[in-house]
Amino acid sequence: MNVTIDFGGTNIKIGLIRDGEMLAKISIPARSGTGLLSRLPDVEEGIRRLLGEAGTSLAACGGIGIALPGIIDGEGKTLLSIKDKYTDALGFDFAGWSQERLGLPLVVENDARAALIGETAYGAARGERDAVLVIFGTGIGTAAMIGGRVLRGKHGQAGILGGHLTTDIYGERCNCGNPGCLEAQASHWGIPLRAAKLPGYADSALAAETDWGYASVLRASEEGDAFAARLEADLLRHWSAGIVNLIHAYDPEVVILSGGLMKSAARILSPLAEMVREQAWTPWGAPRFLAAGDPETSVLLGMSYLADRHDS
Amino acid sequence: MNVTIDFGGTNIKIGLIRDGEMLAKISIPARSGTGLLSRLPDVEEGIRRLLGEAGTSLAACGGIGIALPGIIDGEGKTLLSIKDKYTDALGFDFAGWSQERLGLPLVVENDARAALIGETAYGAARGERDAVLVIFGTGIGTAAMIGGRVLRGKHGQAGILGGHLTTDIYGERCNCGNPGCLEAQASHWGIPLRAAKLPGYADSALAAETDWGYASVLRASEEGDAFAARLEADLLRHWSAGIVNLIHAYDPEVVILSGGLMKSAARILSPLAEMVREQAWTPWGAPRFLAAGDPETSVLLGMSYLADRHDS
Numbered sequence: 001m002n003v004t005i006d007f008g009g010t011n012i013k014i015g016l017i018r019d020g021e022m023l024a025k026i027s028i029p030a031r032s033g034t035g036l037l038s039r040l041p042d043v044e045e046g047i048r049r050l051l052g053e054a055g056t057s058l059a060a061c062g063g064i065g066i067a068l069p070g071i072i073d074g075e076g077k078t079l080l081s082i083k084d085k086y087t088d089a090l091g092f093d094f095a096g097w098s099q100e101r102l103g104l105p106l107v108v109e110n111d112a113r114a115a116l117i118g119e120t121a122y123g124a125a126r127g128e129r130d131a132v133l134v135i136f137g138t139g140i141g142t143a144a145m146i147g148g149r150v151l152r153g154k155h156g157q158a159g160i161l162g163g164h165l166t167t168d169i170y171g172e173r174c175n176c177g178n179p180g181c182l183e184a185q186a187s188h189w190g191i192p193l194r195a196a197k198l199p200g201y202a203d204s205a206l207a208a209e210t211d212w213g214y215a216s217v218l219r220a221s222e223e224g225d226a227f228a229a230r231l232e233a234d235l236l237r238h239w240s241a242g243i244v245n246l247i248h249a250y251d252p253e254v255v256i257l258s259g260g261l262m263k264s265a266a267r268i269l270s271p272l273a274e275m276v277r278e279q280a281w282t283p284w285g286a287p288r289f290l291a292a293g294d295p296e297t298s299v300l301l302g303m304s305y306l307a308d309r310h311d312s
Numbered sequence: 313m314n315v316t317i318d319f320g321g322t323n324i325k326i327g328l329i330r331d332g333e334m335l336a337k338i339s340i341p342a343r344s345g346t347g348l349l350s351r352l353p354d355v356e357e358g359i360r361r362l363l364g365e366a367g368t369s370l371a372a373c374g375g376i377g378i379a380l381p382g383i384i385d386g387e388g389k390t391l392l393s394i395k396d397k398y399t400d401a402l403g404f405d406f407a408g409w410s411q412e413r414l415g416l417p418l419v420v421e422n423d424a425r426a427a428l429i430g431e432t433a434y435g436a437a438r439g440e441r442d443a444v445l446v447i448f449g450t451g452i453g454t455a456a457m458i459g460g461r462v463l464r465g466k467h468g469q470a471g472i473l474g475g476h477l478t479t480d481i482y483g484e485r486c487n488c489g490n491p492g493c494l495e496a497q498a499s500h501w502g503i504p505l506r507a508a509k510l511p512g513y514a515d516s517a518l519a520a521e522t523d524w525g526y527a528s529v530l531r532a533s534e535e536g537d538a539f540a541a542r543l544e545a546d547l548l549r550h551w552s553a554g555i556v557n558l559i560h561a562y563d564p565e566v567v568i569l570s571g572g573l574m575k576s577a578a579r580i581l582s583p584l585a586e587m588v589r590e591q592a593w594t595p596w597g598a599p600r601f602l603a604a605g606d607p608e609t610s611v612l613l614g615m616s617y618l619a620d621r622h623d624s
Contacts, residue, residue, distance in 0.1 A: 071595060081595035130466040146465055153458055153563025154442040155596040161560035164593055169479050169553045176593040178556055180479070241481045244490055248473035249561040251465025281476055281488040283383060283393035284467040
């Protein structure tokens with residue numbers, strides 16, 4: 001049994017997991033604008049509360065797994081790079097904190113990579129050995145597995161930067177510094193910035209939108225807004241190009257889609273899969289598409305899988 | 313000692329190699345428009361001639377290695393997909409041919425993957441374990457190595473389709489079927505097709521060019537042709553985006569550049585590396601750039617490395 005923590009942008013999820021089974025879970029506000037380190041006392045309190053409610057204690061736990069939305073060093077110890085939020089945690093000794101406060105070993109991993117591990121170990125893609133995962137969240141997180149091995153790379157970057165593969169070099173510059181990243185053109189944070197520059201925006205219902213995101217575009221399109229319909233078609237081009245990039249880069253049998261966009265799976269999954277099949281060069285056949293169950297759960301399950309196998 | 317063969321579009325190179333040393337090499341015309349299978353009698357004759365001139369025989373050889381510009385199955389046995397040329401070799405039993413005609417085991421590999429193996433085993437990148445290679449040839453071939461393992465993937469596609477990662481989804485459709493591939497925008501075959509559609513083309517010296525390619529663009533730019541100068545700047549954007557895509561996908565320490573474009577390395581390598589360093593998200597530092605020595609030799613050396621280690 002171990003304790004798993006997912007530092008999301010809005011909420012911090014804490015789960016108690018044994019052998020892929022979620023025994024208990026709580027969520028506390030992230031307040032990510034104020035950083036990560038100042039949240040650690042509340043996280044510790046949350047862990048103790050969760051254990052208490054489950055009628056167990058730290059002594060029964062084997063370790064801690066922490067997922068973060070950034071680049072983690074190759075040894076699973078610390079955070080090397082992150083955009084915008086939680087930057088105060090760069091280089092922080094998470095394992096030292098865990099040993100001191102909780103007396104347990106700790107492993108850190110990128111959240112999308114944790115989600116892929118969770119989905120292939122316990123979730124929708126159980127048993128798959130060649131898979132890519134895309135989380136359409138605030139940004140676009142990805143991870144890749146080849147022959148049963150999750151790609152990490154020399155500096156922890158392999159597989160997780162699929163949102164930072166280019167779809168349009170003449171497009172918006174990304175907050176990572178690269179012109180044309182998929183994430184800057186077609187993610188939750190990228191869409192409103194780009195949409196505001198497109199012709200017809202001022203006449204669209206979206207110009208008055210205050211709760212921007214994937215859902216607002218799809219809803220306005222469904223309600224007949226012409227600008228939103230064009231934007232939806234354009235976003236499908238970017239999303240399909242981004243997925244084709246992953247297929248061409250990593251040669252998967254399965255593409256797992258996750259994140260907020262999947263709340264609209266009924267509307268977009270079928271046309272998206274069709275575009276990908278038309279465009280990808282896969283003479284062996286066509287990768288299957290899977291929608292991940294609950295992305296938050298898959299991240300926590302993946303961290304539990306890693307914590308079970310971690311020596312520190 | 314073994315015999316290595318590189319089926320290029322213009323010439324078929326045949327090398328006799330022992331422990332990374334090229335003992336002898338010949339080249340015969342490819343006539344690739346007429347297919348591959350009809351060239352096998354000449355290839356066999358070339359092998360016997362090469363061995364005779366080197367004062368040795370098939371009995372002294374351990375195996376054959378064949379490099380092809382296409383997708384090879386995961387077991388190194390046959391060709392799964394190829395564009396335009398040599399399509400008659402799809403599914404051909406190369407090992408059967410070799411056993412029957414030469415009495416030797418045989419391994420087949422993608423030519424860019426062979427070049428990466430040759431460069432890391434014996435060449436400019438000797439000893440590197442995290443590397444990507446780009447061959448700017450007729451098309452744009454790539455390969456990737458992570459932690460000393462060359463990426464192959466479930467269906468033999470991983471790493472070799474870097475020329476088919478997107479740089480501009482609104483750009484030219486590639487002959488692979490995908491809109492916006494780097495190769496369709498910025499390779500030897502892609503450049504003239506795209507250039508002819510760009511504003512100012514008719515007034516450029518390039519409009520009268522009959523020997524199109526990387527060199528003709530760079531030469532016209534150097535001679536003051538305004539259209540060619542704009543095209544060169546645009547091509548640098550595509551090439552750098554393509555390399556950033558590989559860095560983001562595979563997390564290498566070294567980027568090896570090869571192929572015809574490298575004849576102009578003195579002009580483009582420095583600005584290209586500078587653009588890549590500015591754009592790539594590599595908080596650990598910056599990948600080094602290496603220009604491969606002779607790309608033909610690196611392919612043959614890589615096939616020899618594979619033939620030495622192949623059981624069939």
